[in-house]
Amino acid sequence: MTFQAPVREAGLRAALKAVTHREYRQIEAVTDLSFHLHAGEVVGFLGPNGAGKTTTMKILSGILHPTSGDVSVLGFTPWQRRREYLRQIALIRGSQPIGGPTELTVMDSFKYQRVLYDVPRTDTTVDDLVDLLDLGNLLRRQIRALSLGEKMRAGLAMALLYRPKVLFLDEPTLGLDVLAASALRRFVAEYAASTGATILLTSHYMTDVETLCERVILIDRSRIRYDGELAALTAKFAENPSLDVVMERLYRDGIPS
Numbered sequence: 001m002t003f004q005a006p007v008r009e010a011g012l013r014a015a016l017k018a019v020t021h022r023e024y025r026q027i028e029a030v031t032d033l034s035f036h037l038h039a040g041e042v043v044g045f046l047g048p049n050g051a052g053k054t055t056t057m058k059i060l061s062g063i064l065h066p067t068s069g070d071v072s073v074l075g076f077t078p079w080q081r082r083r084e085y086l087r088q089i090a091l092i093r094g095s096q097p098i099g100g101p102t103e104l105t106v107m108d109s110f111k112y113q114r115v116l117y118d119v120p121r122t123d124t125t126v127d128d129l130v131d132l133l134d135l136g137n138l139l140r141r142q143i144r145a146l147s148l149g150e151k152m153r154a155g156l157a158m159a160l161l162y163r164p165k166v167l168f169l170d171e172p173t174l175g176l177d178v179l180a181a182s183a184l185r186r187f188v189a190e191y192a193a194s195t196g197a198t199i200l201l202t203s204h205y206m207t208d209v210e211t212l213c214e215r216v217i218l219i220d221r222s223r224i225r226y227d228g229e230l231a232a233l234t235a236k237f238a239e240n241p242s243l244d245v246v247m248e249r250l251y252r253d254g255i256p257s
């Protein structure tokens with residue numbers, strides 16, 4: 001995936017010049033990335049800032065059309081954005097936990113989502129999610145007035161009320177307090193176990209990865225550096241350091257052979 005990004009020098013003169021004459025630079029966000037996920041796996045998708053994780057997630061969920069390459073998820077090409085595809089997947093981003101109009105109450109957002117995804121009125125998934133995510137007190141509140149953690153819980157319920165088979169979780173615990181983060185991890189683990197969903201998870205919090213993922217795919221500068229068991233990766237370090245330290249070394253020095 002190559003982006004064409006506008007660039008300009010600093011200063012007012014450069015800003016004025018850019019009005020009539022824009023310069024662009026090619027930015028390779030994802031290159032030569034190839035992997036396969038098995039149904040029901042929860043896989044950590046890791047890499048330093050700017051490695052290309054979010055770009056990949058956006059491609060997989062059909063938001064971005066890559067400049068080259070092939071992708072197949074559940075037999076669909078994501079960027080064709082077929083209805084049958086979008087009904088089976090969800091992208092959940094910690095940096096933007098809820099889409100849609102923020103003036104709506106949480107309850108109205110659920111109703112709206114139900115209509116969008118043809119979830120029958122008789123389906124009790126939303127009631128289950130309200131219980132599991134402790135959303136009872138939030139139902140009559142406007143989305144825009146919720147705290148980040150509350151938005152995340154409501155956003156998760158919105159994304160899961162049509163029971164997607166594939167979840168792309170992009171930094172789902174970003175900004176959550178320790179209790180909220182561990183509740184979210186428990187919830188994701190239970191969702192995966194009870195539905196058999198396939199999950200690709202990015203996170204900079206190694207507790208998320210250790211708790212949820214047996215396999216990790218590590219990318220750096222848009223290329224895959226490791227794809228395999230998390231345990232085998234940490235075993236490369238004889239003194240058995242914490243996963244935070246392992247990742248710090250890998251991001252800095254590369255993968256030991």
Ligand SMILES: Nc1ncnc2c1ncn2[C@@H]1O[C@H](COP(=O)(O)OP(=O)(O)OP(=O)(O)O)[C@@H](O)[C@H]1O
Pocket residue numbers: 003004005027028029047048049050051052053054055056
């Ligand atoms: N819309 C865009 N236009 C231009 N460049 C972009 C755009 N989106 C991403 N990039 C660039 O692509 C590269 C990969 O970005 P991406 O957001 O995928 O990284 P990431 O691995 O998710 O990083 P982080 O851990 O910081 O969230 C970065 O260099 C980024 O600046």
